[in-house]
Amino acid sequence: MLREHAKLLRLMQQTGEIVGRKKLQKMVYIAQQLELPFTEKFQYHVYGPYSEELTLRVEEVCALNFVEEIKEEKASYTQYRYQLDGRGEEFLAQADPEAADAETFARFAADLNQQTARFLELVSTIFYFSEMEKPDVALKIRKLKAKQNYSDEEIDSAYEYIAHLQHVLGS
Amino acid sequence: MPRPDGKLNEEKVFKDPVHRYIHVRDELIWDLIGTREFQRLRRIRQLGTTFMTFHGAEHTRFNHSLGVYEIMRRMIVNLEEEDTWDPDERLVCLAAALLHDVGHGPFSHSFEKVFHMDHEKWTREIITGDTEVNAVLQRMGADFPEKVADVIAKTYDNKLIVSLISSQIDADRMDYLLRDAFYTGVSYGQFDMERILRVMRANEDQAVFKHSGMHAVEDYIMSRYQMYWQVYFHPVTRSAEVILSKILHRARELMAEGYTFKTEPDRLLSIFSESPALHDYLKLDESVVMFYFQEWEEEEDPILSDLCRRFMHRRLFKYVECDPSEQMLIWPELQQLFRTIGVDPDYYLVIDSSSDLPYDFYRPGEKDERLPIHLLMPDGELRELSRESDVVEAISGKKRTDHKLYFPKDILLDESSFPEEKQRIRALLMKQEGEYYAT
Numbered sequence: 001m002l003r004e005h006a007k008l009l010r011l012m013q014q015t016g017e018i019v020g021r022k023k024l025q026k027m028v029y030i031a032q033q034l035e036l037p038f039t040e041k042f043q044y045h046v047y048g049p050y051s052e053e054l055t056l057r058v059e060e061v062c063a064l065n066f067v068e069e070i071k072e073e074k075a076s077y078t079q080y081r082y083q084l085d086g087r088g089e090e091f092l093a094q095a096d097p098e099a100a101d102a103e104t105f106a107r108f109a110a111d112l113n114q115q116t117a118r119f120l121e122l123v124s125t126i127f128y129f130s131e132m133e134k135p136d137v138a139l140k141i142r143k144l145k146a147k148q149n150y151s152d153e154e155i156d157s158a159y160e161y162i163a164h165l166q167h168v169l170g171s
Numbered sequence: 172m173p174r175p176d177g178k179l180n181e182e183k184v185f186k187d188p189v190h191r192y193i194h195v196r197d198e199l200i201w202d203l204i205g206t207r208e209f210q211r212l213r214r215i216r217q218l219g220t221t222f223m224t225f226h227g228a229e230h231t232r233f234n235h236s237l238g239v240y241e242i243m244r245r246m247i248v249n250l251e252e253e254d255t256w257d258p259d260e261r262l263v264c265l266a267a268a269l270l271h272d273v274g275h276g277p278f279s280h281s282f283e284k285v286f287h288m289d290h291e292k293w294t295r296e297i298i299t300g301d302t303e304v305n306a307v308l309q310r311m312g313a314d315f316p317e318k319v320a321d322v323i324a325k326t327y328d329n330k331l332i333v334s335l336i337s338s339q340i341d342a343d344r345m346d347y348l349l350r351d352a353f354y355t356g357v358s359y360g361q362f363d364m365e366r367i368l369r370v371m372r373a374n375e376d377q378a379v380f381k382h383s384g385m386h387a388v389e390d391y392i393m394s395r396y397q398m399y400w401q402v403y404f405h406p407v408t409r410s411a412e413v414i415l416s417k418i419l420h421r422a423r424e425l426m427a428e429g430y431t432f433k434t435e436p437d438r439l440l441s442i443f444s445e446s447p448a449l450h451d452y453l454k455l456d457e458s459v460v461m462f463y464f465q466e467w468e469e470e471e472d473p474i475l476s477d478l479c480r481r482f483m484h485r486r487l488f489k490y491v492e493c494d495p496s497e498q499m500l501i502w503p504e505l506q507q508l509f510r511t512i513g514v515d516p517d518y519y520l521v522i523d524s525s526s527d528l529p530y531d532f533y534r535p536g537e538k539d540e541r542l543p544i545h546l547l548m549p550d551g552e553l554r555e556l557s558r559e560s561d562v563v564e565a566i567s568g569k570k571r572t573d574h575k576l577y578f579p580k581d582i583l584l585d586e587s588s589f590p591e592e593k594q595r596i597r598a599l600l601m602k603q604e605g606e607y608y609a610t
Binding site: 001002004005039041043044045046047050052053054055056057059060063064065066087090091094129140143144 | 283284287289291324325326328330376494495496498499502503522524525526527529531534541542571572574
């Protein structure tokens, strides 16, 4: 029952709290690229890979009171925090264990959640263009994300971080 | 004899019920329409299984693609009056508009879900691979196909151009809303597209709309909202889609088990494999799929044959509204009861959620999500639409989630076997809803 929703809840359970919709989007996309079993369809948008399906799924788990969404008004924008609710814990307890493999998620979820949304946007964009060579990816990022102004160091760090994640999941 | 300016000797027109006429003056566009990959779109319906609910919804991706091209052509005519418009981008835009859906397969939403495919990857492959489409595009320059593919993939450097074909208000959405409303026969779904095009202005990253045209944009948002609930989310269409997906799941499972089909699905073998080849994918269309479904009605496997009969003869599943936070308490018992009566719950007890469907509402969004619609105020400031429009603000905050539980009511009403268990199942389902909905 609601296998895809269960995976999302497991991710939130493992992280404790996810701050920001962009961060959540990028975390799920990166997990998918690392061949974890998320099935949401992503497309490239202004800020990197984005899934409307995931946005709707988050709305659904919030509407079911499985997840608490806390809205915060910042100076020039609105930010959202996500935490698993008691009802969500109850749902996860009876969810198909195959659909929400706690062990696999635990190996990377907390690690990803410690990164900034800006950095995860860069990492997910590199994943998105993974069929291109690194110099071409860097060029593409400079063109598509001129306003974010990513430095060479940040791009190198993102590649190192991807290697780190692949190592963690492979070990 | 081809003209040096790439124009046809005389304009060609297609009669179209939505835009009246679709005008083609560029040789490139005319030749793209004639390619086998584009002509294939005549055999793929725009709205998948919606024809099971709205019998008029037989229009195809071919009609829609021509419509998106025509809207883009009209947008460009308006934008050409602005200094910021780059005339070198004109043909890239037109080709991208025409080809944006060329990678769609038959019933592509279900196929993509079951086989983890992505029509946008097929689109890129058709545009950049060994195809007639690519050969036509190559005539414009070696990098032209890549440019067109990048616009469609939203990774093109010029973000304004990307936004014309793919944003919260774009040529694609405007055509499908008007076209789907026309062919389904519903009275909502109308808006003043000409007015929207007239108030559209080029901005750095996206097209924006003069504040004076706000009410036309409001109508578009309302149209999107109404079509979403009344057509795209229609529960009967979703029932057909559920059965279609389950047929594909079953066929794939049987194939993996080494089951011998009476009618071997030769045309689908490539899709069942991990990495289907482009030339195999291009052989698929809805006629091919429907042929196999009809043949599979005679298969020995009872689940496959039953599901195919249901799809072909519109013996769809019924549904109840479902609250998964309540349903989770009775779900294990329901599943066990289905197994007891000999009905596999994996195929016959299905929750379908709003997030399973490929359509969306307008949402203003958080910072750094998708770009919202912006109004251009008289002083040059940009304001997000819902901050100016009470109508849009009102519908932006409404409930948008929905879950339905689908099941074969006919089996549950047949009390010639397991009468007590079936009564119990009905009682559990009715506890959710009170009565069965008709499909």
